[in-house]
Amino acid sequence: MIYMDNAATSWPKPPCVYRAVLDCMKNTGANPGRSGHSMAIAAGNLILHTRELIAKFFSIDDPFRIIFTANTTESLNLGIKGILKAGDHVITTTMEHNSVVRPLKQLECSGIELTFVKCDENGILDPDLIKRAIKPNTKLIVTTHASNVIGSILPIEEISKIAREYELIYLVDIAQTAGIIPINVNKHNIHMLAFPGHKGLLGPQGTGGLYIAPGIELMQLKEGGTGSLSESIYQPYILPDRYESGTLNTPGIAGLGAGLEFLLRPDTTDMIDNMRKLEMYFLDSITKIKGVKVYGPREPNKRVGAISINIGNRDSAEISNLLDQEYDIATRGELHCAPLAHDTINTLNQGTVRFSLGLFTTIADINKCIEAIYNIAKKI
Amino acid sequence: MIYMDNAATSWPKPPCVYRAVLDCMKNTGANPGRSGHSMAIAAGNLILHTRELIAKFFSIDDPFRIIFTANTTESLNLGIKGILKAGDHVITTTMEHNSVVRPLKQLECSGIELTFVKCDENGILDPDLIKRAIKPNTKLIVTTHASNVIGSILPIEEISKIAREYELIYLVDIAQTAGIIPINVNKHNIHMLAFPGHKGLLGPQGTGGLYIAPGIELMQLKEGGTGSLSESIYQPYILPDRYESGTLNTPGIAGLGAGLEFLLRPDTTDMIDNMRKLEMYFLDSITKIKGVKVYGPREPNKRVGAISINIGNRDSAEISNLLDQEYDIATRGELHCAPLAHDTINTLNQGTVRFSLGLFTTIADINKCIEAIYNIAKKI
Structure with missing residues (x-):
């Protein structure tokens, strides 16, 4: 997973x-x-x-x-x-x-x-x-x-x-x-x-x-x-x-x-830096996929952690479920216990599919996520 | 211990x-x-x-x-x-x-x-x-x-x-x-x-x-x-x-x-029964030691768990410390976060030394506790 x-x-x-x-x-x-x-x-x-x-x-x-x-x-x-x-x-x-x-x-x-x-x-x-x-x-x-x-x-x-x-x-x-x-x-x-x-x-x-x-x-x-x-x-x-x-x-x-x-530990700083670089790589890559809407700022100094997307008009819970069942990728769909934030970014109805990386996320993981999003978006 | x-x-x-x-x-x-x-x-x-x-x-x-x-x-x-x-x-x-x-x-x-x-x-x-x-x-x-x-x-x-x-x-x-x-x-x-x-x-x-x-x-x-x-x-x-x-x-x-x-599990009931029998054995044994005051009811249907004692007029913290340091027995001394209860049993100043058994307490443990209490009481 x-x-x-x-x-x-x-x-x-x-x-x-x-x-x-x-x-x-x-x-x-x-x-x-x-x-x-x-x-x-x-x-x-x-x-x-x-x-x-x-x-x-x-x-x-x-x-x-x-x-x-x-x-x-x-x-x-x-x-x-x-x-x-x-x-x-x-x-x-x-x-x-x-x-x-x-x-x-x-x-x-x-x-x-x-x-x-x-x-x-x-x-x-x-x-x-x-x-x-x-x-x-x-x-x-x-x-x-x-x-x-x-x-x-x-x-x-x-x-x-x-x-x-x-x-x-x-x-x-x-x-x-x-x-x-x-x-x-x-x-x-x-x-x-x-x-x-x-x-x-x-x-x-x-x-x-x-x-x-x-x-x-x-x-x-x-x-x-x-x-x-x-x-x-x-x-x-x-x-x-x-x-x-x-x-x-x-x-x-x-x-x-x-x-x-x-x-x-001194070397953990490198792990954090690497995670944040992977976040930016992921963000940049999925932004280019047709049909994918990425929310929030793109500049590395203006954002950290949670990356929310939607694919076309498809329900975010459905996409999150597809990622789980067909690609073994664990994300969170729907609303994220922050209704005012969803209202602010205009996703109160659709919710978002949220990806959030950890210190142990690898580039291989990220590439599989990008591929999965690409495959799903292609079919819509 | x-x-x-x-x-x-x-x-x-x-x-x-x-x-x-x-x-x-x-x-x-x-x-x-x-x-x-x-x-x-x-x-x-x-x-x-x-x-x-x-x-x-x-x-x-x-x-x-x-x-x-x-x-x-x-x-x-x-x-x-x-x-x-x-x-x-x-x-x-x-x-x-x-x-x-x-x-x-x-x-x-x-x-x-x-x-x-x-x-x-x-x-x-x-x-x-x-x-x-x-x-x-x-x-x-x-x-x-x-x-x-x-x-x-x-x-x-x-x-x-x-x-x-x-x-x-x-x-x-x-x-x-x-x-x-x-x-x-x-x-x-x-x-x-x-x-x-x-x-x-x-x-x-x-x-x-x-x-x-x-x-x-x-x-x-x-x-x-x-x-x-x-x-x-x-x-x-x-x-x-x-x-x-x-x-x-x-x-x-x-x-x-x-x-x-x-x-x-069915056999755990036996462990609980055994623990409660050990409690009564411990209570009965220490009640007989000269200089030891045991608090609370003695009838098995009127009591469970915590057994509080004092030895002579000695401070309960001192006795508890002695049990820990010299006998490797972990008890609690002083007041037990229940000042009104201590007032009720007249131990607000002295506190009590509290013994409380668990499912894995053995008769050998209890005998060592009785011996330790006996040795301490003898010297007072």
Whole structure:
């Protein structure tokens, strides 16, 4: 099988990730932070090690300001619901995933004010539109770093400058870019960074996180046992405990640590560069096929990851199914949990066939994909 | 090492659990419910299979009313916060874990009314006290099935009868009993059942769930991508999607499925019976050691799991540390995230040394524990 669905979850993972998960379950299977015995301490150290690797990866000064969550969706819910109160205004864009849109639409029912800034047909955002949307009650800007539908990159540095100028909080969703485009929270002046563990960071499913900058105080989504201040019937305020109630996904976090170590190896940069070159080669090649419509920007500095196409007027689910059944190519058809983005690029009815490469995608894989698309397009 | 910390998380898991997690990551590593390709469908089927096993295990008619969560704490937060509104009254007990107490204390700040019904010094609850605590605005009763500190069993059948009589909702926390004491949600008339995946059900950490009976409608904690109704910017109302936003912990859930299959084998019942006999043997033996105080009920039908002791007036953390360092026995000392329970049994200052057996605990392990306790007590 040729796996072209890395925007949903990366696969395969590097072998070190599988080993780390297995090794944790077999040899460090205690509950971290709950007991004082040697194996519980070793499990706690595994968690700490991954927290420190994430800090290193995103240039975060204090690893304890990184909160482990079950996935980016939980991270975004914590960041959004933790900061907004009735009467607050929030600005977002039309390229967002439903993990941003749906919590915001929910909060709208309880009195927050919401502005969607419109991106162009290529998913490109003019940062001036953000500036113009600011009101006296604006508290938060939340944007994706890159579209999960067409891979268009949003200008997070410009947006963060605007946030700084107007003293707003900026939450960035890096579901599609974590592990692929370098992020420095200090340089980029990001207040909250929501990331998945199981996509570009190469960890297992069931992992994600939220970085919360100093000075930002969020209301927690959940309270419960934290292993700390066990004598108190109130949620402790110390980080990360305040936001990490209940037993963590220790094997998953150990696997995420191994994924990060793999990414931090010097030669992995070459693999990422190679993947991005393959993306451009694929994009250029399929653009030339008659009957194929490719969405989103073409310039390498304006796009990353997800490549969405349609073939004639054919239903995207049908094409995706054909690719799976006849060519053993795994893609995603229909809508990609981002209806406003599909509306922006005018594919709300047809959906798109999405191809997303991974670190282990080869040129042979890409050539087979090009050939498959060519063969399908020829018959239409 | 002799692992006596199964109340925190079970270890080791049966080998089939490790294999299932690894096999899922390597061979079924796609995102379930998100794409239509073969591996995504296979991942979806793994999730469904575990959901069906849980339904079978707790006699739940509709597997889609089982919600996967990250842990019992999240399940309890969803059950508690999803149902209570300002002005509602809720009844709970003094034997609860902080995963029940802390969300309730948090909600108290926003206008819910809270009654703690007091258990006796052995952690035994008189169900009449629940009945007497009912007010016109009572909406929910939430209790643990068994104490995580001393293993005392609460009378959930009697409480559920009271709930039925007064048309109240009953949420049961089976963190300590899932997989050990059979539960039938229909027979027991339980409206919500919060369970861990990683304790008695033998799955990996990072798994848990909440069963929601028909007719019970909860507000969700999180919104986001569900893979369903992708065209909508609002959270779908269908179950389980409404409560399962974001990518699930597929390898963890696959491992939980293997744990459940292990539990459903006919000969596993013998292992559970044997474990409970070992618990009683251990309890009886240490009760006879001079200087050792054992907490909680002694009758096999009134207790399960956690066995808490103290030796003289010595700090429980110190004893637990001694057991770890000198005898290679893993226990938990201090407070066990349940301050009201410690208050009830008068150990708020000293804490307790908690021993908790697992399916793979042997009589040789127990004898070594008895010997260690004897040796320590002798010197005091």
